[in-house]
Amino acid sequence: MTIQTRILHGLGDACLLIGDIAEDLGLGRGQVSQAAALLIARGYVERVERGCFRLTGAGRRARDEGVTIETGVTGPTRALRLPKRTTIRQRAWNAMRITRTFTVADLTTAVAREGDGDVEENLRRFVNALSRAGYLARAARRRPGTAPGSNGFAVYSLVRDTGPVAPVVSRKRCAIHDFNGRAA
The missing domain is CATH 1.10.10 (Arc Repressor Mutant, subunit A)
Structure with missing residues (x-):
């Protein structure tokens, strides 16, 4: 099970701090912070205030449906890339x-x-x-x-x-x- 999935299923409706989530799931604070950022990008989690996260409506539905989040690319990048120097x-x-x-x-x-x-x-x-x-x-x-x-x-x-x-x-x-x- 990925860290994102563990956090999705471990978060309740209350706002939880990174330290609390890390302690509950036995993870490092950096791991929780990075996974929370990815969950925010997917629309499952929202940051209420600095270091405090809770599930969105979509996150609650995903949790209730038992969604498993796979890691990897979620879609094409829209950013322009700096060209290589030897083109x-x-x-x-x-x-x-x-x-x-x-x-x-x-x-x-x-x-x-x-x-x-x-x-x-x-x-x-x-x-x-x-x-x-x-x-x-x-x-x-x-x-x-x-x-x-x-x-x-x-x-x-x-x-x-x-x-x-x-x-x-x-x-x-x-x-x-x-x-x-x-x-x-």
């Missing part, structure tokens, strides 16, 4: 900050590594998103292309350098988050 987009952002004016082909040449996959398409989507968000400006003239009949390469300039961490493009949220302190 293609982070390397491209570093290159943009250094060169200031570039094409997608320039970035691809500068940041591609063995086993990265379709770097050019990844960077094309990244550059387009940054351009729409106002981080990049597209020049009116294009650089000449190498293939016969080519329209040439679009040239971009970095106009909003917000810091060393690359902005994160979230297709799911249809937004860009800038970990340098600004949300676009």
Whole structure:
């Protein structure tokens, strides 16, 4: 039986202190505090005042039904994660900050590594998103292309350098988050 389940079934309708719960169940105060926080997140327990917990209506129903709480992930996280420093987009952002004016082909040449996959398409989507968000400006003239009949390469300039961490493009949220302190 998990600690959360033991606390759920051990709490009554009265407000109990962490020390009392720990003593009744033979647990440490830290264990009780952590399990109580998880029970609060599930909506089974409420904190009446500092260190004093009691069951909510949902907690009483769960206790009466004999619910067993399993540990582990309760659902997807909604938090944005700070990007890893070695991603293609982070390397491209570093290159943009250094060169200031570039094409997608320039970035691809500068940041591609063995086993990265379709770097050019990844960077094309990244550059387009940054351009729409106002981080990049597209020049009116294009650089000449190498293939016969080519329209040439679009040239971009970095106009909003917000810091060393690359902005994160979230297709799911249809937004860009800038970990340098600004949300676009």
